[in-house]
Amino acid sequence: MDLLRFITAGSVDDGKSTLIGRLLFDSKSIMIDHLEALERQSKNKEDGEIDLALLTDGLRAEREQGITIDVAYKYFATPKRKFIIADAPGHIQYTRNMVTGASNSDLAVILIDARHGVVEQTRRHSIITSLLNIPHTVVAVNKMDLVNYSQDVYNNIVIDYAEVAKKLGLKDVRYIPISALNGDNIVEKTTSLSWYEGPSLLDILETVKLEDDIDLVKARFPVQYVIRPQTEDLHDYRGYAGKINSGIYKKGDPVTILPAGTSSTIKAIEHNGKEVEEAFAPQSVVIHLEDDIDVSRGDLIVKNEHQPRVTNEIEALLCWMDQKALVPGNKYLLQINSKQVRSVVKEVSYQLDVHSLEQIASPEKVALNDIVKVTIKTASPVAYDAYQELRTNGSAILIDETSYVTVGACMIQ
Amino acid sequence: MSAYRLDYLDQLESEAIHIMREVAGQFEKPALLFSGGKDSITLVHLALKAFRPGKFPFPLVHIDTGHNFPEALQFRDELAATIGEKLVVRKVEDTIKSRQLTEPKGKFASRNALQTYTLLDTIEEFGFDACIGGARRDEEKARAKERIFSVRDEFGQWNPKLQRPELWNTYNGRISKGENVRVFPISNWTELDIWNYIRRENIALPSIYFAHERKVLAYEGQLIALSEFIQLDDTDSVVTKKVRYRTVGDMTCTAAVESNASGIDDIIREITATKTSERGETRIDDKVSEAAMEDRKKNGYF
Numbered sequence: 001m002d003l004l005r006f007i008t009a010g011s012v013d014d015g016k017s018t019l020i021g022r023l024l025f026d027s028k029s030i031m032i033d034h035l036e037a038l039e040r041q042s043k044n045k046e047d048g049e050i051d052l053a054l055l056t057d058g059l060r061a062e063r064e065q066g067i068t069i070d071v072a073y074k075y076f077a078t079p080k081r082k083f084i085i086a087d088a089p090g091h092i093q094y095t096r097n098m099v100t101g102a103s104n105s106d107l108a109v110i111l112i113d114a115r116h117g118v119v120e121q122t123r124r125h126s127i128i129t130s131l132l133n134i135p136h137t138v139v140a141v142n143k144m145d146l147v148n149y150s151q152d153v154y155n156n157i158v159i160d161y162a163e164v165a166k167k168l169g170l171k172d173v174r175y176i177p178i179s180a181l182n183g184d185n186i187v188e189k190t191t192s193l194s195w196y197e198g199p200s201l202l203d204i205l206e207t208v209k210l211e212d213d214i215d216l217v218k219a220r221f222p223v224q225y226v227i228r229p230q231t232e233d234l235h236d237y238r239g240y241a242g243k244i245n246s247g248i249y250k251k252g253d254p255v256t257i258l259p260a261g262t263s264s265t266i267k268a269i270e271h272n273g274k275e276v277e278e279a280f281a282p283q284s285v286v287i288h289l290e291d292d293i294d295v296s297r298g299d300l301i302v303k304n305e306h307q308p309r310v311t312n313e314i315e316a317l318l319c320w321m322d323q324k325a326l327v328p329g330n331k332y333l334l335q336i337n338s339k340q341v342r343s344v345v346k347e348v349s350y351q352l353d354v355h356s357l358e359q360i361a362s363p364e365k366v367a368l369n370d371i372v373k374v375t376i377k378t379a380s381p382v383a384y385d386a387y388q389e390l391r392t393n394g395s396a397i398l399i400d401e402t403s404y405v406t407v408g409a410c411m412i413q
Numbered sequence: 414m415s416a417y418r419l420d421y422l423d424q425l426e427s428e429a430i431h432i433m434r435e436v437a438g439q440f441e442k443p444a445l446l447f448s449g450g451k452d453s454i455t456l457v458h459l460a461l462k463a464f465r466p467g468k469f470p471f472p473l474v475h476i477d478t479g480h481n482f483p484e485a486l487q488f489r490d491e492l493a494a495t496i497g498e499k500l501v502v503r504k505v506e507d508t509i510k511s512r513q514l515t516e517p518k519g520k521f522a523s524r525n526a527l528q529t530y531t532l533l534d535t536i537e538e539f540g541f542d543a544c545i546g547g548a549r550r551d552e553e554k555a556r557a558k559e560r561i562f563s564v565r566d567e568f569g570q571w572n573p574k575l576q577r578p579e580l581w582n583t584y585n586g587r588i589s590k591g592e593n594v595r596v597f598p599i600s601n602w603t604e605l606d607i608w609n610y611i612r613r614e615n616i617a618l619p620s621i622y623f624a625h626e627r628k629v630l631a632y633e634g635q636l637i638a639l640s641e642f643i644q645l646d647d648t649d650s651v652v653t654k655k656v657r658y659r660t661v662g663d664m665t666c667t668a669a670v671e672s673n674a675s676g677i678d679d680i681i682r683e684i685t686a687t688k689t690s691e692r693g694e695t696r697i698d699d700k701v702s703e704a705a706m707e708d709r710k711k712n713g714y715f
Contacts, residue, residue, distance in 0.1 A: 003421035033693030070558050070576065075551045075603045082421045084601055096578060103580040211418050224434040227467040234466055241463070243431040243582075248417065272462050280417045284430040284463070297438045321578045335583055338438060395581045404587035406577040 010111030029076035219247025298339035439586035449485035452547030
């Protein structure tokens with residue numbers, strides 16, 4: 001069985017929580033005691049209907065204020081797949097939360113209110129989907145019941161969105177008309193939308209092809225930890241523990257250790273304590289090298305073909321995530337996989353308008369939720385790829401040197 | 414699936430191993446919180462995969478409430494001995510004495526909340542900067558919001574509104590003096606994932622997870638094991654039932670479920686068919702209020 005991680009993007013009024021509630025409810029993933037708790041809470045609301053949105057509001061403040069503060073993760077499974085939903089809230093700090101939820105997603109469900117069509121929000125969600133390079137997009141035109149299930153309304157929205165998708169270069173886009181409230185096209189297809197010939201939303205989620213999402217060519221293995229038992233019988237054992245982020249490694253492969261640039265050959269690969277001939281992403285393994293060279297946490301073991309760039313100056317799109325503004329010239333810790341290095345944000349060249357994609361040159365201030373193009377200088381060379389080509393080796397975070405808070409997410413260019 | 418696509422259990426396993434190795438790589442003095450329950454037993458199994466043939470870079474730490482199931486304690490000691498890793502046990506009983514804490518009263522007086530004091534004292538005693546725990550996001554709705562690397566202040570408190578963003582598979586374990594991090598490698602596993610993994614990996618569990626005869630108190634729809642730690646009233650009905658435990662916590666706040674499941678396959682069948690959640694069916698301590706878990710976490714609970 002495979003695993004699909006997806007994010008739902010939409011504002012509260014688009015019916016996002018209702019959609020998630022509906023998926024869980026119709027796939028029988030809500031337990032009775034949770035449903036009863038929901039009923040108890042819903043009684044305080046006026047219409048008396050069960051409020052499926054309450055399912056994802058886990059914190060007291062969220063329930064009291066009727067808002068969602070933070071990304072919540074929900075789990076469900078069908079006989080075909082296991083699913084992890086990242087539910088990012090609609091209003092406050094939206095960019096920060098959606099970027100966080102999107103960073104691990106294979107697919108984005110973008111909700112559009114059929115009555116309103118493609119709006120500013122839709123563009124913003126789509127831009128983040130494209131910036132974070134989520135491989136698959138499903139555009140769900142919701143509230144079809146409120147437009148009399150009109151095929152014309154739906155078709156016009158599809159035409160409008162296709163332009164957005166084209167402009168952003170979204171790769172795999174599917175469209176589906178739904179009513180989350182009534183359950184039309186969520187798990188089952190219903191007669192209300194009989195003119196729609198495609199699969200239901202759950203069908204799409206169950207069958208979207210994930211095999212090609214992991215790059216098996218550009219091999220990247222960040223060393224997390226060195227296993228050295230130093231016991232009598234394992235005196236010479238020295239294994240490099242880590243998770244293969246991309247690619248396939250075989251015994252005998254010539255490799256390079258970056259950023260140093262030293263060479264060696266793979267002597268052995270262990271997976272779950274057994275020696276294997278080859279291993280591939282995203283397996284966690286232990287790699288042994290032929291030569292006794294200096295390799296430690298933060299180093300990247302790559303195969304000799306398709307090597308990453310190694311520089312001490314990085315161009316990146318940076319999503320700023322802290323209440324305190326970014327101060328160009330300030331020093332931060334840059335973390336890319338297991339490597340942490342001191343760095344300085346040298347230059348902010350432009351700000352990206354997440355509604356229009358326009359570039360605003362030399363912004364005066366970089367505040368929470370802003371996305372800016374920056375040049376970062378690192379204290380020592382870093383091995384990386386372009387985020388749009390290799391997500392797992394082109395993503396980095398910035399950490400405040402004094403508070404140690406994660407203040408920025410970098411998509412390296 | 415293609416030859417180079419991992420099954421979902423393999424994906425979850427690799428993610429958990431990656432998280433544990435990040436702990437080993439980023440922290441000076443980590444610990445693995447071990448209760449003898451199925452989730453922490455799974456953590457130990459994952460740690461074996463992450464660090465063997467080396468030793469664990471952390472001890473197993475059990476905060477013993479004194480109300481534990483004897484079967485779980487025996488299992489704990491045997492497991493630690495079998496794998497040859499260090500086990501640290503600190504007792505809530507001792508904290509109650511040394512700090513003159515007030516024991517909760519009542520029918521099912523639970524030391525669950527007092528555990529937090531012992532945990533924080535233990536963290537201070539050893540200078541632990543990271544504690545690995547077996548909490549899962551599907552268990553409870555406050556847990557669904559917690560990060561995999563969850564920073565706690567010097568009082569062990571969780572501040573849900575000030576959580577660090579956690580992106581990709583990049584974990585920020587930097588902390589200031591006095592703070593510590595709770596790390597949850599199996600955050601993304603569900604109860605069923607755990608059971609399927611236990612079956613696949615053939616992981617041994619304490620016997621109370623399997624159906625057995627037991628004298629229980631039937632109370633408000635729940636079955637509580639008879640023990641010296643609960644108070645019986647004249648009106649209580651004590652019955653002998655065939656039960657198993659779906660979770661293993663304190664004897665006073667963990668309920669049993671009626672079951673004939675004698676093997677893992679039977680258990681998985683029952684859990685697949687059940688309509689009640691794990692904590693909803695078996696945990697008395699979550700029923701106090703809608704935000705019981707959130708409140709405990711804000712006070713330093715793991």
